[in-house]
Amino acid sequence: MHFVTHPGGGVWSVVKALAACHRPRWRTMLVGVHRGPLDPGIAADAQRLFDRWIFVRRPAIPGIYYLAPLRVAAALGRLEVEESLAPVVHHFHAGPYTPWVYRLPRQPQGGKWLTTFHGSRGNFGDTHSRLKLWLHVAGVRILRERGFTLVAVSRRSAENCAAMYDARPSDFQVRYNGVPPAPTAPEARHPGRPFRVGFAGTIMPVKGWRKVVTAVEQLRNQGVHVCCRLAGNGPEYPALRQLAVKHSDWLEALGHVPQPQRELYPTLDALVLPSDFEGHPMVVLEALACGVPCICSDVGGCAETVRHDQEGYILRENTVPEIAAHLRRMATEEGLWPRLSRNCVARHAEMFTAEKMAAAWEQLYLEGNGR
Numbered sequence: 001m002h003f004v005t006h007p008g009g010g011v012w013s014v015v016k017a018l019a020a021c022h023r024p025r026w027r028t029m030l031v032g033v034h035r036g037p038l039d040p041g042i043a044a045d046a047q048r049l050f051d052r053w054i055f056v057r058r059p060a061i062p063g064i065y066y067l068a069p070l071r072v073a074a075a076l077g078r079l080e081v082e083e084s085l086a087p088v089v090h091h092f093h094a095g096p097y098t099p100w101v102y103r104l105p106r107q108p109q110g111g112k113w114l115t116t117f118h119g120s121r122g123n124f125g126d127t128h129s130r131l132k133l134w135l136h137v138a139g140v141r142i143l144r145e146r147g148f149t150l151v152a153v154s155r156r157s158a159e160n161c162a163a164m165y166d167a168r169p170s171d172f173q174v175r176y177n178g179v180p181p182a183p184t185a186p187e188a189r190h191p192g193r194p195f196r197v198g199f200a201g202t203i204m205p206v207k208g209w210r211k212v213v214t215a216v217e218q219l220r221n222q223g224v225h226v227c228c229r230l231a232g233n234g235p236e237y238p239a240l241r242q243l244a245v246k247h248s249d250w251l252e253a254l255g256h257v258p259q260p261q262r263e264l265y266p267t268l269d270a271l272v273l274p275s276d277f278e279g280h281p282m283v284v285l286e287a288l289a290c291g292v293p294c295i296c297s298d299v300g301g302c303a304e305t306v307r308h309d310q311e312g313y314i315l316r317e318n319t320v321p322e323i324a325a326h327l328r329r330m331a332t333e334e335g336l337w338p339r340l341s342r343n344c345v346a347r348h349a350e351m352f353t354a355e356k357m358a359a360a361w362e363q364l365y366l367e368g369n370g371r
Helices: 008-022 040-047 072-078 095-101 130-145 157-166 209-221 235-246 282-290 320-332 337-350 352-366
Strands: 002-005 029-036 052-058 087-090 112-117 149-152 171-174 195-199 224-229 253-255 270-273 294-297 312-315
Touching: 002 008, 008 040, 008 282, 008 352, 029 040, 040 052, 040 294, 052 072, 052 337, 072 157, 095 112, 095 130, 112 157, 112 352, 130 149, 149 157, 157 171, 157 320, 195 209, 195 320, 209 224, 209 235, 209 270, 209 320, 235 253, 235 294, 270 282, 270 320, 312 320, 320 337
Parallel strands: 002 029, 002 087, 029 052, 087 112, 112 149, 149 171, 195 224, 195 270, 224 253, 270 294, 294 312
Antiparallel strands: none
């Protein structure tokens, strides 16, 4: 049983990968809660990947998930889940929000009860709100009291969440995300082509997309043959579009890219993710699978995924000059890019495939009797 609030983005990618890998050994079910109209693509995903599913619509009002929590017992009833007949894994994907957006049983019975903290410091929106921080501290306490298994998506995320929510890192299990292999082999670089730098994510300040554009512009001004492609939507997308029109000879604003492993990463030589915070970003895993070296800020699970000077580089200061320096080296140092690209594919195969993620979760699902 997967419980997902506002399906979409990286969390939805993880849930889909788990469902795809666990069938048919497991019966997979979904409870999705969303605001406003449901994206038709998400409905199609549910039909394809889950044995049973329901979507519960809420008005498109800020805070509605807190004001109108979903009754878990009612959702299980609608799906005709009979917990006395077979063990049930209740996997929530809402971290500290879980006790507030879902009305949980006071004494959860039957099977296993887990929640994943998909983010890290900053992701849960509580760094600027005392009320949210208090709610989330209280929420984690409730989860622990009710026997939930708490799961973080990286060791750094476990440390960050423990510090924020008055817990210990050892209170969290760690399960890394994973993605399927690339549909095609990595594309070799051609000397006469510009070095192609990419960004994928929400176009908003905390993701650092402007740093990527500025670093590429600086390199071009220094005579480095480089171009830039940015994928994603968000509040600053109009500003990005204006820049792309102004610098159309080297800058592209692609908007949402539905299948990045087919449509984006094969067109890149490097992915840059200078975010202020992350959990275990799917875009980095997808890039590795496609043989695309990554330059990431030292947040969340980035440094546990990309090893410095092996699959790319970890930004210690997260500044434009630092980004530009690493890109310059990748673009100009002979033999460096092929080595990094080979390491990326090997790193993905060793640690971050969808199958390895699903197997690690299955082990946790079956561990002990749970409650």
